[in-house]
Amino acid sequence: MQKHNQKEHLYKLLVIGDLGVGKTSIIKRYVHQNFSPHYRATIGVDFALKVLNWDAETVVRLQLWDIAGQERFGNMTRVYYREAMGAFIVFDVTRPATFEAVTKWKEDLDSKLVLPNGKPVPTVLLANKCDQGIDVLMNNGIKMDQFCKENGFVGWFETSAKENININEASRCLVKHIIASESDPVQSIEPDIIKPHLNSSKIVSCSACFKS
C-alpha cells in the first residue's frame, strides 16, 4: 500500500551515560536485534538509524548518537548535543557509581541543550543490565519514580540489551514525549512548569512510565 500523505519525522536522539553501562549494546539491540558481549569501546561518537512506522500516516526516523562515556570527553562531546530532540541517559544497575553520575549527565545535558521553545529535551532514564540479578534498585521503583520527577526525566525503564527487555518500550515512550512536545508549542511561555509530569499524565497509554 502506497502511503501518500505519510508524514516523516526525523529525530536526533542522544544516548549518554557513564563508560561501560551498555549504550552501544542497547543501540545494537534496538537497531540490529542482536547482542554481543564483545563490543569495542566507543571513541567519540557512533551512529545508528532506526526507522519506525509510528502509525498509519507517520514514519519516524531516529538518528541515534552513541556518545563516548568518559567524563573527560565532556567538553568535546558538547558539540554532539546540538539539535537533539530527545535523550536516553543510561546507567548500569550493577555499578552504583554509574547511577550517581546520572544527575551529572542530566545537568550537563540540560545546560548545553534546550528545545527551541526553551524547555529541556525529553529524556528517558534506562537502568540497564537488569538481567544481572545484582540490581541496586531492587524494589525501589517508587523511589525511582520520585527521582525521575525531581530530575525531570519523562520516564524510566529497567532494560537489558542482552535479554532484550524494555528497549522498544523505552524508545516508544521517548518518541511519544517528543511528538507531544513538538505539537505543543503553545505552552512554551511558561518554561518553569514541570513539563514532563504534565506530559506523562496526558499520554495515558505510556503506561510503563512512572510505573509503580
Next chain:
Amino acid sequence: PAAPPPAPPGFTDVTLNSRNTYEVSRRRSAPEHLPHGGTAAPAPPPQEPTERARHWVGIAGAGNSFAEFFARNFFTKKSKELKPAVQSAPGWKLFGKVPPRENLPKDSKIIQQEYEARTGRMYKPPPPSARRKNIEFEPLSTTALILEDRPANLPAKSVEEALRHRQEYDEMVAEAKKREIKEAHKRKKIMRERFKQEENIASAMVIWVNEILPNWEGMRATRRVRELWWQGLPPSVRGKVWSLAVGNELNITPELYEIFLSRAKERWKSFSETSSENDTEDAGASVADREASLELIKLDISRTFPSLYIFQKGGPYHDLLHSVLGAYTCYRPDVGYVQGMSFIAAVLILNLEEADAFIAFANLLNKPCQLAFFRVDHSMMLKYFAAFEVFFEENLPKLFLHFKSYSLTPDIYLIDWIFTLYSKSLPLDLACRVWDVFCRDGEEFLFRTGLGILRLYEDILLQMDFIHIAQFLTKLPEDITSEKLFSCIAAIQMQNSNKKWAQVFASLMKDNKEGDKNHSPAPKN
C-alpha cells in the same frame, strides 16, 4: 524538523554484506602455517566476524615468539617450494573446486565400475580410455560424463549419431580442459604473487636487519629506506623500527617502568580493598577521580580488540595491557587514562616487549598531536581539524562541499581515527601499516590517511546523506585492502599553495582569535 532525503534502502545492508565477503577473503589470505591456524581458533561470535580475521593478523604480528615462529616457518617453506600450502588444506572447500589429485582418474573408473555393476553389466575397459590417452590432463568437471553405448535392450545408435556424440563429447572435454587449465594458471599466479610478496618481505627483512638497523641514524632519512618503509615494515622488525622512530625523548628506562608499575599495583590493591568495603555513595572526590581512572582501565581492557581473545580476562595479554596502562597513569597523572589509549597500548604490546611497549607508549603520547587529543584540549583539537579541512578542500573539493552541506564536521569521524591511530577502525594489519608510515612521517600522516580513506570511498560518500556518511565513516567496511588504501593515500597531496602541513598548522595556531564555534555538527541539511 527538516529531514534529510530518505536513505536509499539497503545502504546498511550493503556494508554488512561486504563485511562477510571480507571475512572469507581474509581467511583465505591468512597464512595457513600459523600455529593457530583454522583448527585451533575458537569459534567466534557471529556478530563481528571480522574480528576473527583480525585474530590471524594479530597473532602473526604478535609478540616475539609468534614472530619467530612466523619467520621460521617462512624459511622452511621456501625450500619446500610451492607445494605445502596447497596440499595442507584438503577438504573444507564445499563450494570451491577440489584441487586436482593424482588418484582422481582412478576414482572415476571406480565410479564407472560401480555404475556398471549396478546396471548389471560386466566391467570391461571402456573404449574411450584408449582415446583418452592423449589427454594428459583429465578435466575434473567431465569425469562424471561417461560416453557409453546404449544399453543392449535399446536399439543401437546409428553410426552418424554415435560419431556425432563422440565428437560432442570430445568438444565438451576439450572445452572443460581449457577452462580448468586457465583456472589452474590463475591459481598458480595467485600463489606466485603471494610467494613473491612473502619473498619481498623476507628480503626486506634482511635489508632491515643487516643494513638499516645497524646504521639507523645514518640511513633512516635516505630515500631508499623511506621507500622501503612505505612498503610496510616486516612484522619481525616492526616493533624495533617503531621504537627507534618514536624515540625516547623522555629517557624512560625499564627500571623506571618497574617503579611505576609497582606503584600502580599498590594502588590497585588499596583500590580493590576500599571499593569492596564501601561500594556506595560518597567517596572523596579527588580519590574517586583517580580511582575512576583505574576502574576505567579495567572496563576498557575487556573492550580492546575483544575478539582477539588475548586482552580479555584470562587472556595471555590481559595483565600486560593492564600493567602498561596502569603504569602510565602513575607516570603521567596529569594525563591519566583516556579512552583510546587501550587500543594504542594493545597494538604496541603485540609488537614489543613489555618495557619497550611502555617506553614507546609514553613517548608516543607525548607527541604534540597525541598530547592535545589525550588531554582533550578542545581548542587544539579544533586547530588540527581545521588544518585537516584545509587539505580536505584542496584534495577532494567535491566531497568537501558535500560534507559542508550536511554540516558534517571532522569531529564526527576524525576523533575515533586520531585517538586510536586507526587501530580500531581499520583491520589490524592495515592499521599497522599506517603506523609504519606514521612513525616515518609523523602526525601529518594520520590526517593524510584520513583523507586517503575519504578519497577511497569518495564516490560512495557522495551518494549518501548525513546519517549514512556518519555511520559509514565510524564503521568502515572491513574489506578495505592495503593496496587500495595506500594508493589513495599516496594520491593525497599534503601541499596547500606551497604550504606544507606544518606550515598550515602553524598559521592556524597564529590566528587564535578565530572562534571555535564553527565546528558544530547538526543532524540535518
